Structures are given as C-alpha cells and as structure tokens.
Amino acid sequence: MGSGYSGTATRPVPYLRGTFPFGCAREMRADPLGLLLRARADLGDLVKMHLGPYPIYMLFRPEHVEHVLQKNPANYLKDGYEHLEPMVGHGLISSEGELWRRQRRLIQPAFHKKRLDGMARTMTDATEATLDRWRERLRAGDDVLDANAEMSRLTLEIVGRALFGSALGGEASRGEEALSLVFRLGFDRAGRFLQIPFGVPTPKNLRYRRGIRDMDEIVRSMLEARRDAGPSNGEDPMGGDLLDMLLAAHETGNGEGISEKQLRDEVLTIMGAGYETTARTLCWTFYLLDRHPEAARGLRDELGHILGGRTPTVEDLPRLPYTRMVLQESMRLFPPVWGLSRRLKETDRVDGARIPRGNRVIISAYVTHRHPDLWPEPERFDPERFRDATLMDRPPRDMPRYAYFPFSGGPRGCVGVNFAAMEAALVLATVAQSFTLSVAPGHHIKPEPSFTLRPSNGLPVKLHEIA
Numbered sequence: 200m201g202s203g204y205s206g207t208a209t210r211p212v213p214y215l216r217g218t219f220p221f222g223c224a225r226e227m228r229a230d231p232l233g234l235l236l237r238a239r240a241d242l243g244d245l246v247k248m249h250l251g252p253y254p255i256y257m258l259f260r261p262e263h264v265e266h267v268l269q270k271n272p273a274n275y276l277k278d279g280y281e282h283l284e285p286m287v288g289h290g291l292i293s294s295e296g297e298l299w300r301r302q303r304r305l306i307q308p309a310f311h312k313k314r315l316d317g318m319a320r321t322m323t324d325a326t327e328a329t330l331d332r333w334r335e336r337l338r339a340g341d342d343v344l345d346a347n348a349e350m351s352r353l354t355l356e357i358v359g360r361a362l363f364g365s366a367l368g369g370e371a372s373r374g375e376e377a378l379s380l381v382f383r384l385g386f387d388r389a390g391r392f393l394q395i396p397f398g399v400p401t402p403k404n405l406r407y408r409r410g411i412r413d414m415d416e417i418v419r420s421m422l423e424a425r426r427d428a429g430p431s432n433g434e435d436p437m438g439g440d441l442l443d444m445l446l447a448a449h450e451t452g453n454g455e456g457i458s459e460k461q462l463r464d465e466v467l468t469i470m471g472a473g474y475e476t477t478a479r480t481l482c483w484t485f486y487l488l489d490r491h492p493e494a495a496r497g498l499r500d501e502l503g504h505i506l507g508g509r510t511p512t513v514e515d516l517p518r519l520p521y522t523r524m525v526l527q528e529s530m531r532l533f534p535p536v537w538g539l540s541r542r543l544k545e546t547d548r549v550d551g552a553r554i555p556r557g558n559r560v561i562i563s564a565y566v567t568h569r570h571p572d573l574w575p576e577p578e579r580f581d582p583e584r585f586r587d588a589t590l591m592d593r594p595p596r597d598m599p600r601y602a603y604f605p606f607s608g609g610p611r612g613c614v615g616v617n618f619a620a621m622e623a624a625l626v627l628a629t630v631a632q633s634f635t636l637s638v639a640p641g642h643h644i645k646p647e648p649s650f651t652l653r654p655s656n657g658l659p660v661k662l663h664e665i666a
C-alpha cells in the first residue's frame with residue numbers, strides 16, 4: 200500500500216448518492232461543475248460517488264491536490280485521454296513512464312526562457328494582424344464578432360508560427376474547426392461509460408474521423424514544407440524551433456529516434472494543448488472585464504501609463520502587474536482545465552481515507568479555486584487577491600501552493616506554462632489598448648465544461664475601437 204500523508208488510520212468517506220444503476224453519471228454529464236460544487240458543499244473535502252459501476256473519489260483540498268500531483272504522482276496515472284487517442288496518440292500529454300520522460304526531456308527545452316523571449320514578437324504581430332482584420336470589419340459596418348472563435352483562431356496561429364514556424368493562414372480556421380470538433384466529440388465520449396468503438400461508422404464517429412483527417416493533412420503539409428526548406432535556424436536544428444527539434448530527434452541515426460507516428464502525435468498534442476486553453480483564458484477575461492468596469496479601468500490605466508499605446512514587448516511584462524493579476528483572477532474563476540482525472544496504480548491513503556488501486560480520483564481547479572476556507576467571497580471577481588503573487592501559475596504568497604493550480608503542477612504540470620503566461624499577457628495588453636469588447640446585450644453566458652471550460656454559445660461581443 201502506498202503511503203498517504205496523514206497517518207495509518209482509515210476513515211470512512213462521505214458518499215454522494217445518485218440513482219441506481221447509474222450513480223451520479225447522469226448529473227456528471229448534465230452539470231459536472233454543479234455536481235462537484237454540491238458534493239463539496241454538502242459532504243466535505245473528500246467525497247466518493249459512482250459513475251455507473253465505477254467508483255470515483257473527489258479531492259478538493261490543496262493538500263489532496265498536492266499529494267496527487269506533487270508528492271506521489273507516480274501512483275496517479277493519467278486518465279481520460281484515451282478518448283482523444285486518435286488525435287493525440289501517445290503524445291506528451293497522454294503518455295506515461297519512460298516514453299513520457301523521454302518526450303518531456305526532448306520538448307521542454309523548446310520552452311526555455313531565452314527561446315520564449317524570441318517568440319514575443321510573433322505573438323504581438325499575430326495579434327496586430329487580428330486587430331487589423333477587426334478594423335476592416337468595423338469599416339464594413341460589422342461590429343459584432345465571436346470573441347471565443349477569434350481568440351481560438353489567434354492562439355492557434357500563434358502556436359503554429361512560434362513553435363512550428365508555420366503561418367497557418369487560412370488553415371488556422373480549418374484547423375481550429377477540426378480541433379475543436381475532435382475535442383468536443385472526445386469529451387462527449389469521456390462522459391459515457393458505455394462507448395461505441397471508434398471503428399463503428401456512427402454519424403459522430405464519422406465526424407470525429409473527418410476532423411482527425413483534416414488535422415493529419417495540416418500536419419503532413421507542415422512537416423513536408425519544413426523537410427523541403429531545412430531547419431528554421433540554418434544548420435543547427437537544436438537552435439531552431441520545436442519542429443526542428445522534433446524532426447532532428449526523428450532523423451537521429453542511432454536507433455533511438457522517435458517514429459514518424461510519434462512525431463505526428465507530438466505536433467498534434469502541442470497544437471491541441473497549446474491553443475484552446477489560452478484562447479479560453481483570454482475569452483473569459485474579456486467577459487469579466489466587460490462585467491467589471493473598475494477592473495477594465497485599472498487595466499487601461501496601467502497599459503496607458505507603461506505602454507502609452509505602443510505594442511508591448513517581453514521586457515514590459517514585469518512592469519504590468521495588474522495585467523497579470525486580471526489574468527490570474529480570470530483563471531481562478533474560469534480555469535480552462537477545470538478538472539483532472541487520475542487512476543490509482545496502487546492502493547493509497549489520502550487524508551486518512553483508503554483509496555483502492557484501479558479507482559479514479561478527480562481534482563478540480565474550478566472547485567478548489569472557489570473553496571470558501573481559502574478564498575473569501577469566492578464568486579467575486581477581484582484581481583487584487585493576486586497583488587503579491589509573482590508568477591502566473593502560483594497562488595498569493597500566504598496561501599497553500601495548490602490553492603491555485605490552473606496549470607496543474609508537479610512533474611506532469613503544463614510544459615507550456617511560461618509560453619501561455621507570456622502570450623496571454625501580450626495579447627491582452629495589445630487588444631485592450633485598441634478595443635473594448637462588450638458582451639452582446641441579451642446574450643446569456645454559461646460555462647460549459649468540455650475538455651476546456653468554454654462559454655456554451657460562444658462569446659458574441661460588440662467591438663468599440665479606442666480612439
């Protein structure tokens with residue numbers, strides 16, 4: 200038995216009753232956020248339920264989260280990614296053990312600070328191009344757009360250009376549609392405990408397969424173009440971008456190289472993991488700024504004072520604390536990755552409770568970020584909470600480390616955290632100096648938990664250009 204952090208006594212775990220024979224499966228499909236919040240409020244910080252025949256333990260305290268992610272991560276296997284297997288295969292986000300370790304070692308250096316600094320310009324250029332497109336629309340008399348779709352297209356374009364040296368152009372739209380479809384259908388599968396195999400040609404499976412085909416085509420032409428053109432940085436592939444590094448690892452002659460399939464899996468994994476999350480963060484931030492004019496004013500004041508209308512650079516970021524605080528508070532209330540699921544390799548003890556091997560645990564940033572013992576008036580949007588935080592992925596200084604974990608943590612924490620932190624701040628600072636986005640009147644916004652937390656019917660906004 201693995202060792203938990205709180206002694207050897209075993210305590211009973213409060214049980215959330217559902218309906219026989221489905222347990223809480225129906226509610227988990229219909230309203231997972233409501234279910235998790237209710238479980239914590241009614242039954243406490245460690246609660247058990249069943250989804251059909253499967254027992255699930257919900258762990259809500261920062262100490263529980265730390266145990267799973269940081270103290271005993273080898274015992275908590277990734278869970279749920281099998282539903283995205285046709286897309287991400289055995290890429291970094293879904294692999295385990297030695298394969299994961301090797302791939303992480305290969306990919307991590309692409310996100311080192313020096314390389315990231317060189318990507319800032321790509322990020323602001325892509326944002327400026329988006330704003331030019333918005334201005335054209337305004338001139339044509341079209342002042343309403345879907346901020347959710349716009350941010351998705353922009354962040355996919357940024358990942359494409361910054362990591363794979365590929366201007367996706369028109370492909371960014373097609374890629375975004377295909378990826379978003381695949382994610383949605385993958386999540387839909389994850390929520391059902393009986394699944395029709397991928398091979399069966401149901402209408403959903405056919406749509407899923409079409410989405411994968413589109414993505415495969417985009418990746419194939421990206422790889423072909425780079426192979427024809429050679430490394431992005433002349434002779435030294437390890438000095439180039441992520442695509443150079445992956446291709447070099449593929450082409451290495453010593454038999455240890457990664458396969459063509461692994462190469463494709465990694466490209467699709469990074470694209471998938473790297474765009475929707477940041478897009479959601481930006482989208483929810485625009486929504487919150489529209490609802491909280493005093494925060495919008497604070498942001499505009501800081502940007503005006505420090506940047507005075509010019510495009511932000513990476514050197515500006517430490518001088519834009521309020522921009523960081525707004526983004527952090529936005530990710531507290533609307534963490535793009537709202538829940539993580541893990542399967543126990545061996546029986547373990549968590550906070551005095553025994554959790555048998557093979558069972559699943561869920562941890563949820565959405566719920567822990569609203570824990571009333573940790574966050575006073577948890578539903579209130581207040582960027583000031585993060586005044587004395589320093590890094591985008593950490594809680595305020597006096598709080599437990601895992602009171603705030605939008606990027607997860609420990610060895611399987613987000614590899615793109617610094618990329619995302621820089622990108623979100625640069626995009627927000629660039630957009631907010633030129634436009635305010637006000638949510639279209641009468642549009643009801645509801646968070647819809649898919650793999651990422653999205654606004655259920657997009658985020659239609661009216662554009663106002665700042666003179």
Ligand code: HEM
Nearest residue numbers: 291292472473476477480536605606607611613614615619
């Ligand atoms: C606001 C933006 C982002 C958020 C909130 C976020 C959040 C997360 C979270 C919670 C995980 C853990 C997933 C799990 O345990 O199942 C994760 C992992 C990962 N993220 Fe991010 N992410 C963001 C941006 C990015 C970007 C920009 C990239 C790449 C360009 C990226 C690439 C990855 C990868 C490859 C993993 C898997 C790492 C591993 O297992 O070793 N993410 N991210």
